[in-house]
Amino acid sequence: MRPEVPNKKRRTMTFTVEPMHPPYAARITGIDLRQPISASQLVELKAVLAKHVVCAIGQDEPPTNEQHIAFSGLLGPLERGKSPKIAGTAERVPHPEIIDQSNMDEAGEIYDDQDRRLAYKRANRLWHTDMSFYDIRATYSALAGHIVPPSGADTEFTDMRAVWDALPASRKAGLEDLVVEHSYWHSRVLGGGPEPNAEERATRPPAHHKLVHMHAPSGRKALYLASHACGIVGWDKSKATALIEELMAFATQPQFIYAHKWRRGDVLIWDNLATMHRATPFDDRTFKRDMRRTTCRERAIAQGGSSIA
Ligand SMILES: [Fe+2]
Numbered sequence: 001m002r003p004e005v006p007n008k009k010r011r012t013m014t015f016t017v018e019p020m021h022p023p024y025a026a027r028i029t030g031i032d033l034r035q036p037i038s039a040s041q042l043v044e045l046k047a048v049l050a051k052h053v054v055c056a057i058g059q060d061e062p063p064t065n066e067q068h069i070a071f072s073g074l075l076g077p078l079e080r081g082k083s084p085k086i087a088g089t090a091e092r093v094p095h096p097e098i099i100d101q102s103n104m105d106e107a108g109e110i111y112d113d114q115d116r117r118l119a120y121k122r123a124n125r126l127w128h129t130d131m132s133f134y135d136i137r138a139t140y141s142a143l144a145g146h147i148v149p150p151s152g153a154d155t156e157f158t159d160m161r162a163v164w165d166a167l168p169a170s171r172k173a174g175l176e177d178l179v180v181e182h183s184y185w186h187s188r189v190l191g192g193g194p195e196p197n198a199e200e201r202a203t204r205p206p207a208h209h210k211l212v213h214m215h216a217p218s219g220r221k222a223l224y225l226a227s228h229a230c231g232i233v234g235w236d237k238s239k240a241t242a243l244i245e246e247l248m249a250f251a252t253q254p255q256f257i258y259a260h261k262w263r264r265g266d267v268l269i270w271d272n273l274a275t276m277h278r279a280t281p282f283d284d285r286t287f288k289r290d291m292r293r294t295t296c297r298e299r300a301i302a303q304g305g306s307s308i309a
Pocket of ligand 1: 124
């Protein structure tokens with residue numbers, strides 16, 4: 001059942017916060033990410049993100065790539081990918097900090113039916129948290145809406161702190177001792193993508209993370225799971241799969257879900273350490289959808305030492 005929290009706007013010193021799915025997810029007005037944000041706005045924004053973990057900031061026009069990078073770089077060290085992501089493809093957006101989440105090729109046209117990138121991106125329709133397949137996890141993602149299709153394509157979230165809180169004590173027992181294996185390729189194939197070749201697979205080996213962790217900004221425990229989760233250290237495959245599937249189903253019940261309906265110019269920021277999310281379907285054979293994402297990591301990584309997701 002959805003928590004009974006008043007859906008009231010409130011003013012901070014520098015902007016307005018309107019809860020969208022109390023007690024998490026909020027729309028912020030009074031900040032324009034096409035302009036430099038002040039130190040006090042940044043402090044307040046981080047405080048709002050700590051509580052709400054999903055925040056939408058609307059602009060009349062989306063920020064330029066440069067403005068997007070400048071803003072999101074204030075939230076933490078940015079992922080800088082090396083290209084190309086998929087063998088034989090080129091990049092539409094030339095900035096290494098920006099991950100192209102569109103259905104468009106380098107010429108700005110909708111992908112061919114046979115384009116491998118289409119299949120991989122449809123894997124984003126599985127519940128996940130960004131980059132859990134890396135040792136150094138993602139913190140904030142900032143996704144900007146440049147072209148929004150006329151229907152569908154909501155981005156859905158679940159608050160993994162609320163999920164942990166809602167688990168019965170009997171089910172929580174022992175979970176804090178578990179370590180989960182996450183693999184990029186697991187979710188890509190699960191989502192209907194082709195088997196990666198050996199060269200692609202080698203670019204992203206699996207990573208291990210605790211199933212339950214402390215979300216430091218809010219001081220609340222959270223489950224850390226994703227469709228990238230493919231095993232539990234020390235457990236046999238079938239037992240691990242059963243527990244992962246059980247917890248994923250629990251975490252994605254309707255009462256936990258906020259569905260973001262995009263407006264062109266929105267920048268949606270979420271905390272990957274406290275949420276899962278998924279893309280939802282739209283007619284990606286007819287309509288363009290141009291979404292661009294930056295992602296912060298828990299700490300800076302060596303240039304060229306990673307690949308993009
Ligand atoms: Fe994602």
